[in-house]
Amino acid sequence: MNISGNTIFIPGATSGIGLELALALRAKGNTVIVGGRRTELLERITAEHPGIHAVRVDTTSPDSIREAASQVISEYPEVNVLVTMAGIMRIEDWTKPEGFLATAEETVTTNLLGPIRLVAAFIEHLRTRPEATIMTVSSGLAFTPLRITPSYNATKAAIHMLSETLRLQLAGTTVKVVELEPPSVATDLVPGQRESSFAMPLEEFIAEVVMLIETQPDAREIQVERVKFLRYGEARGDYDETVAAVNHLDPHGK
Structure with missing residues (x-):
């Protein structure tokens, strides 16, 4: 992906990593359209950051994704980069009979079905562009699980493999597939993460x-x-120790 000269749509860019990446890419000479559910928040972003554009989209809704894609392609026909940023991270306890299923389903809908539907909505258009990029967003937890977020880990692992496979299918086309793999970053993705000493400062990450x-x-x-x-x-041969360190366990998982 070239750093400048693109027209980029970033659904899920009203806060955190998405918004800061949008602003940084705009500063590098790109046209950037942010997407989100809350119209008032989109209006505030465009008012506070001249040059940033906005389109309303709810990535949990197939109809909203189709409508947003149609609007983006119509109003910004040069769009050549899609960043599937929208995602949620929820704490779950699968050892208890109640309480986790609805959260797991919501996580799958947002983190996996959302990106799949977004790619489906834009792929035909992207293939018409001389150079195009699909940037997926997985996580370091796609490779090393955090015990308290099983569905998040699973959806991000799926995004990784989806990215790998789309890259194979799109080989020979004008569309590249790039996977962004954040570590823990100081945002409000989960309560307390912004203040965590383990989290990477957002500005440093961007x-x-x-x-x-x-x-x-x-x-x-x-x-x-x-x-x-x-x-x-896993490649280093210390996977068990890595899992233990992330989950503050001893190497035997106790």
Whole structure:
């Protein structure tokens, strides 16, 4: 993906990583359209950040995705980059008979069906562009699980494999598939994460991501240094120790 000269749609960019990435990419000379559910929030973003555009989209709704895609393609026909940023992270306890199923289903709908439907809505158009990119967003937890977020881990692992497979299918076309793999970042994704000493500062994360896009335009995976501990535990041969460290366990999982 080239760092500049793109028209980029980022659903899920009204806060956190999505918004900061949108602003950073706008500063690099791209046309950026952010997407989100709350019209008033989109209006505030466009007022506070001149040059940022906005389209309402609810990525849990197939109809909303289709309508948003139609609007984006109609109003911004040069759109050539889709960043499937929208996602949620919920704590679940599967050892209890009640309370986790609805949360798990919501997580799958948002984190997995949402990106699938977004790609389906844009793929035909993207293939008409001379150069195009689908940027998926997985997580370091796609490779090393956090005990308290099973559905989140699973959906991000699925996004990783979806990205790998789409890249195979789109080989030879004008569409590249790039996977962004954040570590824990200081946002409000889950309560307390913004204040966590383990989380990477948001500004630091965005700066490194932009640097990687700029210096590695052909990269298949965007990996800041902090995520490599999670990403490569199995390859290093210390997967059990990595899982234990992330979950504050001893190496035997106790």
